[in-house]
Amino acid sequence: MILGIESSCDETAAAVLAEGPRVVSSVVASQLDTHAKYGGVVPELASREHLRAIVPVVAEAMERAGVGYAGLSAVAVTEGPGLVGSLLVGMTFAKALAMAHRLPLIAVNHLEGHIHAVVMEARLEGREIELPAVALVASGGHTHLFAVREGYRYELLGRTRDDAAGEAYDKVAKLLGFGYPGGPVIDRLAPYGDAGAVPFTFARMKGNTLDFSFSGLKTAVLRWFESRGMEAEVAARRELSRRVGRPSVEEWLTVTPPETLDLLASFQAAAVRELVRRAGEAIETAGGRALIVSGGVASNAGLRAAATERAMGCPVYFPTPALSTDNAAMIAAAAFPKLACGAYAGMDLRAKAGLALA
Numbered sequence: 557m558i559l560g561i562e563s564s565c566d567e568t569a570a571a572v573l574a575e576g577p578r579v580v581s582s583v584v585a586s587q588l589d590t591h592a593k594y595g596g597v598v599p600e601l602a603s604r605e606h607l608r609a610i611v612p613v614v615a616e617a618m619e620r621a622g623v624g625y626a627g628l629s630a631v632a633v634t635e636g637p638g639l640v641g642s643l644l645v646g647m648t649f650a651k652a653l654a655m656a657h658r659l660p661l662i663a664v665n666h667l668e669g670h671i672h673a674v675v676m677e678a679r680l681e682g683r684e685i686e687l688p689a690v691a692l693v694a695s696g697g698h699t700h701l702f703a704v705r706e707g708y709r710y711e712l713l714g715r716t717r718d719d720a721a722g723e724a725y726d727k728v729a730k731l732l733g734f735g736y737p738g739g740p741v742i743d744r745l746a747p748y749g750d751a752g753a754v755p756f757t758f759a760r761m762k763g764n765t766l767d768f769s770f771s772g773l774k775t776a777v778l779r780w781f782e783s784r785g786m787e788a789e790v791a792a793r794r795e796l797s798r799r800v801g802r803p804s805v806e807e808w809l810t811v812t813p814p815e816t817l818d819l820l821a822s823f824q825a826a827a828v829r830e831l832v833r834r835a836g837e838a839i840e841t842a843g844g845r846a847l848i849v850s851g852g853v854a855s856n857a858g859l860r861a862a863a864t865e866r867a868m869g870c871p872v873y874f875p876t877p878a879l880s881t882d883n884a885a886m887i888a889a890a891a892f893p894k895l896a897c898g899a900y901a902g903m904d905l906r907a908k909a910g911l912a913l914a
């Protein structure tokens with residue numbers, strides 16, 4: 557069994573996995589309520605919340621798994637990428653546990669974790685993902701396309717040059733008064749608008765055509781916002797959030813006129829179109845036999861509807877919601893192949909904010 561620890565952003569998480577890999581216990585403490593009022597993650601507050609949560613979260617994962625430290629084979633921890641102050645909390649704790657209980661320490665790249673969440677779930681359903689596969693990892697911090705080759709070797713095919721996909725959702729939601737995180741709200745409201753109403757276009761990429769750029773889309777929404785005088789409705793939505801905390805779709809609809817729903821629908825359609833198109837090109841380039849979609853944006857209903865096996869020309873794998881956002885089960889899952897080949901980290905392991913996977 558492996559204990560996994562994840563603290564790269566705003567979730568403190570610990571999980572125990574058995575060989576397979578199979579999730580025995582998984583605990584996630586979200587800091588959403590701490591950061592929501594600031595419209596995004598505040599790094600200093602994140603570090604402090606991780607410090608508060610790390611001991612009880614790990615204790616609960618161990619207790620629910622019903623194993624003692626003597627029953628573990630290793631401790632796995634996220635090495636990066638992420639907020640360095642946040643990463644440090646999980647890493648220091650993992651090192652201390654490994655040292656105290658004489659267990660090997662395994663370093664895991666956060667993005668590799670997101671990919672392994674999907675590999676693990678497919679395997680549990682009796683499906684082995686054929687390699688080479690293409691992985692689209694899209695979250696609040698990343699929008700990357702990788703080729704996943706035999707032995708879980710990775711090749712970077714493309715990445716965002718500016719905003720991540722989830723970040724674009726979050727910024728648009730913040731601008732329009734829908735609070736944080738923006739992805740889930742826009743995703744749930746998009747079906748109420750006309751996706752063809754606002755014609756958003758993307759600039760052609762110079763250089764690597766598999767790279768993404770979402771800042772143009774975000775700016776287009778800002779221009780639209782400025783030209784329409786939406787201040788009153790935005791104020792009404794902010795007031796609604798203040799009053800009820802996390803409004804329901806019905807509540808949002810009472811303060812969101814049809815034109816704004818059209819804007820959201822058009823934004824979502826453009827973002828999804830861009831993700832699907834580049835993923836399709838990546839499959840062609842890498843000779844991909846499967847598409848793995850992971851990261852917080854993988855929960856997007858529009859993306860799930862568009863990236864079908866028929867559209868992509870190969871099997872497509874999405875994680876269940878619990879494993880699409882940050883968690884520690886994916887970190888432990890990614891550690892099993894490393895345990896098998898003795899790829900251990902030393903006590904000099906360091907947290908790396910900008911760690912690359914390939």
Ligand code: KG4
Nearest residue numbers: 695696697722737739743852853856881882
């Ligand atoms: O993977 P994750 O939990 O944390 C990061 O590593 O960033 O992803 C969170 C991001 C946020 O930007 C959030 O707005 C976005 O994923 N997100 C979504 C959806 N659910 C979460 N974006 C679009 N549609 C969704 N349904």
Ligand code: ZN
Nearest residue numbers: 695851881882
């Ligand atoms: Zn993540």
